[in-house]
Amino acid sequence: MHAAVRRGCRGPLGATTWPGQAVATISRITQDGQHVVGRFVITSHRCYNARMRFDILTLFPEMFQGPFDASIIGRACEAGQATIVLHDIRDHAPGRHRVTDDTPYAGGGGMVMKPEPIWNAVESVLGFDPIGRPDAPPIVLLTPQGRLLNQSLARDLTAHPRLLLICGRYEGVDERVRRYLVTDEISIGDYVLSGGEIPAMVLVDAVVRLLPGVLGDPGATADDSHATGLLEYPHYTRPAVYRGHEVPETLLSGHHAQIERWRRQAALRRTWDRRPDLLDHASLTQADREFLAQLDARDGIETPTVPLVDDK
Numbered sequence: 289m290h291a292a293v294r295r296g297c298r299g300p301l302g303a304t305t306w307p308g309q310a311v312a313t314i315s316r317i318t319q320d321g322q323h324v325v326g327r328f329v330i331t332s333h334r335c336y337n338a339r340m341r342f343d344i345l346t347l348f349p350e351m352f353q354g355p356f357d358a359s360i361i362g363r364a365c366e367a368g369q370a371t372i373v374l375h376d377i378r379d380h381a382p383g384r385h386r387v388t389d390d391t392p393y394a395g396g397g398g399m400v401m402k403p404e405p406i407w408n409a410v411e412s413v414l415g416f417d418p419i420g421r422p423d424a425p426p427i428v429l430l431t432p433q434g435r436l437l438n439q440s441l442a443r444d445l446t447a448h449p450r451l452l453l454i455c456g457r458y459e460g461v462d463e464r465v466r467r468y469l470v471t472d473e474i475s476i477g478d479y480v481l482s483g484g485e486i487p488a489m490v491l492v493d494a495v496v497r498l499l500p501g502v503l504g505d506p507g508a509t510a511d512d513s514h515a516t517g518l519l520e521y522p523h524y525t526r527p528a529v530y531r532g533h534e535v536p537e538t539l540l541s542g543h544h545a546q547i548e549r550w551r552r553q554a555a556l557r558r559t560w561d562r563r564p565d566l567l568d569h570a571s572l573t574q575a576d577r578e579f580l581a582q583l584d585a586r587d588g589i590e591t592p593t594v595p596l597v598d599d600k
């Protein structure tokens with residue numbers, strides 16, 4: 289049984305309220321047997337119209353409530369641009385005790401997530417056995433052993449109308465899940481977290497903000513760090529002078545061409561300074577290369593806080 293149903297109490301329309309929560313943020317089992325948490329219940333009828341749907345399989349669906357309710361992700365769900373459906377793996381564990389983990393064969397510490405509950409959950413969510421089915425969506429295991437998530441991978445993922453995300457726990461999942469059920473493995477970094485829930489949140493956030501219409505300004509992600517292979521230029525807002533620190537003059541000039549140039553050079557310099565490895569793969573113009581050559585020539589003399597060429 290779903291965590292919310294197990295721990296919650298019955299509300300109107302057969303919905304289940306979370307302990308201490310208003311009915312507006314309810315969790316319930318929808319007609320097709322899925323569990324929709326938080327404000328997603330309101331948008332659940334839009335599941336199949338949404339630009340992108342994420343099915344997240346987890347032992348801790350309640351962990352997603354805050355992060356997915358607020359801000360950009362929450363608004364994208366309300367607007368039907370994305371749909372996030374949470375599935376409690378425990379609901380799919382056989383037996384009265386709904387056991388989802390067991391000790392590893394051949395000993396060793398920790399517990400391993402059993403294959404049956406995960407496999408059953410995937411089949412139940414999809415309504416069919418995905419093995420050998422080219423029409424099945426990607427089934428992604430969050431794991432520190434996977435391909436590193438970066439901006440380019442996040443962008444590639446937006447091409448899929450639907451993704452299934454499996455969150456591991458304990459020592460991880462039974463190897464047969466990884467080998468035969470999962471189609472992709474993604475890591476959010478070279479460190480180990482206690483579970484796949486936070487990595488799933490990171491992935492969903494990185495992908496959803498790239499969906500058309502999710503950010504108010506359609507060009508908002510174009511200059512983001514890593515979008516073009518560079519780190520983004522610095523931002524300033526009012527006041528023009530704060531505690532004696534001034535906003536660069538070019539940014540106040542209203543001169544669009546100069547501002548563009550300042551930003552490009554600032555992005556190049558920042559990348560050169562902090563992540564020179566990125567420059568090997570960035571797409572650079574002749575003017576970019578000349579600017580970088582100037583920085584190289586000054587290397588060891590100039591400091592990163594030296595004003596840009598235009599600011600002098």
Ligand code: SAM
Nearest residue numbers: 430431432456459460475476480481483484487
């Ligand atoms: N024993 C596993 C190993 O060394 O590869 C790590 C297991 S970790 C404690 C439990 C779960 O957290 C994993 O199954 C995975 O779902 C998730 N996880 C931990 N770190 C992660 C990362 N960097 N990226 C994606 N998922 C991660």
